[in-house]
Amino acid sequence: MRKIWRYGQRNFSRFLIEILIIMVGILLSLAFSSWLENRKDRKEERVSLEQIKENLIIDLGQLENNLDLRQKQLAFSQQMLGQIANDSLSIDPATFVQGMRYLAITVSFSPNTVTFETLKSTGQLDLIKDKTILEALV
Numbered sequence: 463m464r465k466i467w468r469y470g471q472r473n474f475s476r477f478l479i480e481i482l483i484i485m486v487g488i489l490l491s492l493a494f495s496s497w498l499e500n501r502k503d504r505k506e507e508r509v510s511l512e513q514i515k516e517n518l519i520i521d522l523g524q525l526e527n528n529l530d531l532r533q534k535q536l537a538f539s540q541q542m543l544g545q546i547a548n549d550s551l552s553i554d555p556a557t558f559v560q561g562m563r564y565l566a567i568t569v570s571f572s573p574n575t576v577t578f579e580t581l582k583s584t585g586q587l588d589l590i591k592d593k594t595i596l597e598a599l600v
Contacts, residue, residue: 507589513577514599520574528569535564 538561545553553561578599581587590596 503589506586507591510577510581510586510589511595517574517577521571524571528571531564531567531569535567538564 541553542561581589587596587600590599
């Protein structure tokens, strides 16, 4: 009976050590998996923010072109109003035609929101961890 008891005690301690090793292995595996998932999310966040930045640069270029055109329209309109006020329409015909072309153009702005809309529709807006950026986008 004592032999069985000693044998059981030795095996029980080995059994506890094996369970402990298995538990540590599982915990390390879960931690590593979580780390990889967070790393993947940060990479996707970085890519999405870069795409949003590119969209904003395109929008800025479009706005600068619109501003330039509006300034030309304003300059021509002021020139024409000044001549009408002085009762002297002595403008060069080529300048008049060019000015009228500027006035005939309508300026519109359509922002490039492809990346934002994709993130929104796929439910991935939560990838962006910086709350100030997220609030500015929404």
